[in-house]
Amino acid sequence: MRQMINKNMLVVLLGLLSFCLNITGVESAGLSSTDGPFVRVSQRDPRYFELTDGKPYIAIGFNLVGPPESKDMERVVSAMADNGVNYCRIWLDQALWSVEHKQSGRYDAxxxxxxxxxxxxxxxxxxxxxxxxxxxxxIVAAPSKPPAKGSFPKPIHHVANGGFYTNMTDYLTSEKGRIQFKGKLKWYADRYGNEPAVFAWELWNEMNAVQGPWYPWTQEMLPELHKLFPKNLCVQSLGSFDHDRGRDSYRKLCEIPDNDILQVHRYHDMGAALTICHGPIDILAADAVRELKAFGIKKPIILTETGAVKPRHTGASELYEKDKAGILLHDMLFAPFFTGAAGTGHVWFWREAIDRPNHWSQFKRFNRAVEGIDPCEEAFEPVMVEHPKLRIYALRGKKTTIAWCRDAASDWKTEFEEGKSPELLQGIALDLTGLQLSPEFNNARVEAYDPWQDALKPVTRNGMKLVLPEFKRSLVVRIRAGD
Incomplete structure (x- = not known):
């Protein structure tokens, strides 16, 4: 068996090596593959994703921003795939793969x-x-040293450095600036326009934070994205939804017809204006999803950036070093999906939250929790069930109802700051009447999955009441309608 595995791995590695060697002779285009389906908004339920072959697709992943070095890339991608990660987000203009790094408007094949x-x-x-x-x-001629917090300058675009612009407003509003950006999109489209490994094309990271008008520019560029990448999803993103005035900006973006996904960024941040960002991870994450659902726009929602930061985004939170079990990541993954999002929450600081503490298995546990679930077919409706000891986030479907039950008395504060171990919950009763299930569920099969022990557990049922198996922190309950 070991020899067979080694031979199979050798074939895969040689294939990838051959691919990378072959492309060194290509200068501009022709590298894309047509193998495999693309991701699209579901034709059965526009709140979720599916592949173009009709199979469901739940976006399970994180932000791979600040990517690993080339020599470590294969290890990271393997860890992702081995644990059920099927999505990541990258910034194309980071040093590893920036093609516009020497001169404004010149792209390095x-x-x-x-x-x-x-x-x-x-x-x-x-x-x-x-x-x-x-x-x-x-856009500045010469960045201050150190650069001002949050300025993220791009000096090559400035006229003093051979560029064509004096500031961001010039770049975003001038005809030359718009033509240049569309030219960059065309360059990428020629090379990757038929690439099924692309989930979506995103115009800009947190564009309402740039020093220039983001909204009219976005209205013009999203249709251009769709024209150049007809097989891919096209999106725009805004900064962290951590203050009330962010609601209007998010509504404006979400109402743009060509913005395919309702994306939201939100972090645990003790410096945030919204106090909900100071509390339990599951509550702040679920609330971010509900904020966008309240707009009444039937498109997929994704908490596409989340995590824990030092006050006012001044670095990764110290909580990550205290989190030996992956509690933060667990809540970031589960809460958004069980509130009606089209995927997990997508964590920032992937090294601190996932790789260094080796919390990769949290993704595998999420996959097991939703195994065999087709959100598009189920037409899920999110429901919060009141309970004296739990926060119950449920998705009520046509044939399956699935609930993530979170211990309301245990969170990052009790475990990391107060030093309290999570209680072993025993004999917890769950009344199914709170789920308002259809008659098809009268003879439903019920099972529980414990993501902390990676184990299926039996559930005792007495009419409309369930007695849950013992668990700590959280438990997933799956209720399947009888045949």
């Missing part, structure tokens, strides 16, 4: 070979990649 190899790895392992095109926020 040689540098793109790093991205070609990464997409080949992802394609081979069934991982889709959201391609965020830009993230700089200012």
């Amino acid at each position: 040689e540098k793109a070979k790093e991205l070609d190899c990464f997409l080949a790895l992802c394609r081979a392992r069934g991982i889709r990649v959201k391609m965020c095109i830009e993230w700089f926020r200012s």
Whole structure:
């Protein structure tokens, strides 16, 4: 068996090596593959995703921003695939794969070979990649040292450095600036326009934070994305929804017809204006999803950036170092989906939250919790069930109802700051009447999955009441209608 595995691995590695070697002779286009389906908004339920072959797709992943070095990329991609990660987001203008790094408006085909190899790895392992095109926020001749917090300058665009613009407003509003950006989109489309490993094309990271008008520019560029990438989803993103005035900006973006996904960013941040961002992870994450659902727009919702930060986004939170069990990541993954999102929450600080503490298994546990679930077919409706000891986030479906039961007395504060171990909950009763199930569920089969023990557990049923098996922190209950 070991020899067979080694031979199979050798074949895969040689294939990928051959791919990366072959592309070194290609200068501009022709690297895309038509193998495999693309991700689209479901034709059965526009609140969820599916593949173009009709199979459901739940976006399970994180932000691979600040990517690993090339020599470590295969290990990271393998860890992702081995644990059921099928999505990641990258920033194309980071150093590893930035093609516009020497001169404004000039694109380096040689540098793109790093991205070609990464997409080949992802394609081979069934991982889709959201391609965020830009993230700089200012255009200056020479950045201050150190650069001002949050300025993220791109000096090559400035006239003093051979560029064509004096500031961000000039870049975003001038005809030359708009033509140049569309030219960059065309360059990417020629190379990757038929690439099924691409989940979506994203115009800009948190564009309302740039030093220029984001809304009219977005209205013009989203249709351009759709024209150039007709097989891919097209999106825009805004900054962290951590203050009340963010609601109007999010509504404006969500109402743009060409914005395919309702994306939201929100973090645990003790410096945030919204106090909900100071509390339990599951509550702040679920609330972010509900904020967008309240707009009444039937499109997929994704908490596409989340995590724990030092006050006012001044770095990764110290909570990650205290989190030996992956509690933060667990809540970031489960809460959004069980509130009606089309995927898990997508964590930032992937090294601190996932890789260094080796919390990869949290993704595998989420996969087991939703195994065999087709959200598009179920037409899920999110329901919160009142309970004296639990926060119960349930998805009520046509044939399956699935509930994530979170211990309301245990969270990052009780475990990390107060030093309290989570209670072993025993004999917890759950009244099914709170779920308002249809008659098809009268003879339903019920089972529980404990993600902390990675184990299926029996549930005792007495009429409309369930007695849950003992558990700590959280439990997933699956209720399947009888045949």
